[in-house]
Amino acid sequence: MTALQSETRDDAHHVVVVGGGFGGLQAIKSLKGSGTRITLIDRRNHHLFQPLLYQAATTILAPSEIAWPLRHVLRSRPDVTTLMAKVMDVDTETRQVWLGDGTFVTYDTLILATGARHSYFGNDHWEEHAPGLKTLEDATKIRRRILAAFEAAEKCDDEVERRALLTFAVIGAGPTGVELAGIIAELAKRVLPRDFRRIDTREARVMLIEAGPRVLAGFPEELSSYAAKTLERLGVELRLGAKVTECHSDAVDIGLDSVPCHTIIWAAGVQASRAGKWIRADADKAGRVLVAPDLSVPERPEIFVIGDTAAVDRADGRPVPGVAPAAKQMGAHVAKVIKARLAGGTLPAPFAYKDMGNMATLGRRAAIADFGGYKMKGVLAWWIWGVAHIYFLIGTRSRAVVAWSWMWSYVTGQNSARIITQPEDGKPQ
Template sequence: MPEPTPLADMDRTPAPVGSAAHVVIVGAGFAGLAAAQMLGKSKVRVTIVDRRNYHLFVPLLYQVATAALSPADIAAPIRRVLAAYPNIDTVLGEVTGVDQGTRRVLLADGGYLPYDRLILATGSMYDYFGHDDWAAHAPGLKTIDNARTIRARLLKAFEQAEIEADPVRRDALLTTVVIGGGPTGVEMAGTIAELARYTLANDFRRIDPRWAKVILVEAGPRLLANFPGDLPAYATATLAGMGVELRLNTRVENIEAGVVTAGGQRIAAATIVWGAGIRAQPSAAWLGAETDRLGRIKVKPDLTVPGAAGVYALGDVAGLDQDGAALPALAQVAKQQGQHLGRSLRRLRRGKPLKDRPFRYRSRGDTAIIGRSSAVFVMGPLRLKKTLAWMMWALVHVYLLIGFDKRASVAGQWAWRYLTQERGARLIDM
C-alpha cells in the first residue's frame, strides 16, 4: 500500500493546464469573487483561497443580528458560486504570508499556492482604536458569529427582563447601546427600536418591550456625516421620532461587561454593538507594503502594489485616492475593482506584460436604511429620503446578493415583514 502524501509543504493548486498563467486570489468577498467570476471560463488558471467556505453579504449582517434574516439568507458556498467555471479551483485555508521571492502564498497548514499573479482581497475588520479588549463586550458586524452573538444577547436580554424583579437590573437588560453614527450604527439602532416596539410588543406578559431603550453614541456632531444636504438631519429626526436616544459629540471612554462609559457617564446595558470604525486586515505585513492610516495597502491607479511584482490589492484592503479623496470601504467599490482587474487579467499570458489600465470608480448610489419606509439615498445630484429612498435601498441590496434564490428569498421576507412586522429568525442559539 503506498505511503500517504504528507500534508505539509505541498502545492495546493491543481495540475497546470498547458502554459496558462496562474492567478491566486486571497479572499472571497465582493472584490475577490468579482475578480474570479470575471476570469471564469478564460484561459487563465485561477485559485481562490478563503478561510471560510462561503461568501458573506456583510451589508445585511445587521438583519441577522436583529432577527430579520437567517445567516443562510446572506451567505452562499464559494464552490457553488464558482462551480460553472472549470478554470477556477477553490481552496479552504488560512493564508499566513507571501514569499515574493518564490512567488508562493503560504498557508497555515504548511502548504503553499504558487502564483504568477496574486490578488489580495482580504477585507477589513473593526477598529477599536487601541482598545481591542472592548471587542468581547461590544462586537461589531463582520462575521456570522458576530451577528449571532448580538442576536442572542439582544433576545436573551428580553427573556431575562421578563423574570427580573429588580427594576434597576431590568432597565439595564432592556438597554442597548450602539456605538457609531455611520450607516451601520444608524441601521442597527433603528432596527432594534422597531424590533422592540413592534415585533416583540405582544410577546411578553410581565414586561412591555416598548420600555426598551436604544442609545446611539456618536463622537462627531452629526449622524451619517458623509451624506450631503439635509439627509443627516432627516436621519437624526427620524431616529429620535422612533424613540432612539441620540448622544452626539460624545466619545466612548471605556467598555466593560454590561457597561459603557461615554461622555463621563456610565450606561448599564445588556447589549452593546460596535460600529465606530474599521481598518484593513493586516495583509500589508505579508508584503512589507506601505499603508495609509487605516492600514490599507497603498496601490497604484491600476491596483498594483508598488514594489511587489505581480501583486494587486482590492476592496477594503486597498488604499486608493480618486478626485482627491480616498475611495470608501463599500461593497460596490470592491465589486467594481474586482471586475476591472478581472477584465485586465483575462488577457494574461505567461511572459506577456499587461497594459496599465487605471481603475475609475463610478458610484451606483450610497444608501442607509433608518426604519420602516425610512431611508436615505444619494447618487450624484440625486438625493432621496423616506419611502422612495427605502425602495432604492432594497433594490440595491437585492441586486448585490449572490444568486436568484437569495434575491427571491430576501425580497419575499422583506415584503412579509413590511406587511406584518414579523421576524422569522428569532432564535437564541448561542
C-alpha cells in the first residue's frame, strides 16, 4: 500500500477535499492564503455546472459549455494538488482516504463534498430504463435517447410503435423534471418539425408524472399554478397524483395504466453519496450525514460534510435545500472554521443558510422566481434566471458562449447541440 505525497511542503496542515463540485471548490477558494496544503480528489476531471445540465440533455447547450477541467480551474493555486481518483473508503483512526488503486492520502482535515445520486425508492432496476440526470454522461445518454427516438419514429411504419417512440415520460415534477419536460415539448413542437419528412414531431406526447398534487411543490401555490398552465400551453401532459409502479424498456406503468413509451427520464428523487458509510456516521433516510452546527461530524471534528451529502436544518426547522448556493455557503463556512482553528482565534457562529431565492424555467421564454416576499413569473423572470446563471459560470469565455447559445435559440427557435453520440459499446440505446 502506497501513500501519495504532495508536491508542496509536507509540514503544512493538510486539507483533503473529496468532490470538485460547488461546495468543494468554494472551500478551496476560501482557504486561499491559509497556509494549508490542499489535495482535491474527484472521480472525474471536471467541475460541472449542474443547474444547466438539463440543457445539455435537451440539445440547447453542448456539454463543454457547462463543464471545466479541474486542473485548469485551479491552475493558479500551487497549494492545491488535484487527483482524479475514486474514493473507496476512509480510515478515520489513521486519517487516511483510500483510493480505488490501493493508494491512500493522509489528511489532517477532511472535507466531504461528494453530492448526491439518483434514488429509485428501492426500485434500482428502473435505472436501466429511466436514467436520471446528475452527470455529463447522464446528459449525453438522455440526449441520445431523445434524438434517437425521433430518428426511429421517422423510419417506423407501424403506427402503434411510432406513437410509443414519440411518447416521452418525465417522472418527478420538481425543478429538473419541469425544466426537462418543457424543453422536450418545445424541441418536438417548435425546433424539429421542419427537419423530418415522414413524421410530424408536433404529435409527440410529453408526460410529466408526479405523485404529489402539484408541480414545483417547493414554490408558492400561485407560482406552481402558473407553471402548470404554462407547461400545458407548451403541450406537456400533466399526470398529477399519479404514482409510477414500474418502468419497462417500452412502457411506463402509472398505477394500473401501462403507457407504451420508449423514453423515460427519472427526476423524482435523490440519495446522498456513500460518504456517510465511509466514515461510519449517523445519517438520515436519504443517506445525508447528521452534522454538528459547524458542519463537522459529531465526535470527529477533523471531518466536515457539506452540500447534498449533509443533513442541515434552517432556524425554522426546514431542511437546507440541495442547491448550489447552499453548497457554496457551506464550503465558505467550513473554510472559516478551519482558518480560525489554525489561527487559534474565535470560531465563527454556527452555519446559517442565507436563502437566495428559488427559480425554475418553463421552456425557453418563461420562468418563475420566488425571492421570499417577492414573486415573479413570465419573460422577465426568465431573463433574471438567465443573468443569474451566466454570472455564476466560470470564466468570461463560458459566459459569452452560453449567452450566445441562448440568444441564438431564443431568436431563431433552433438548438445547436443536436448530435447523437454512440455509447461506448457502439450499440444504439
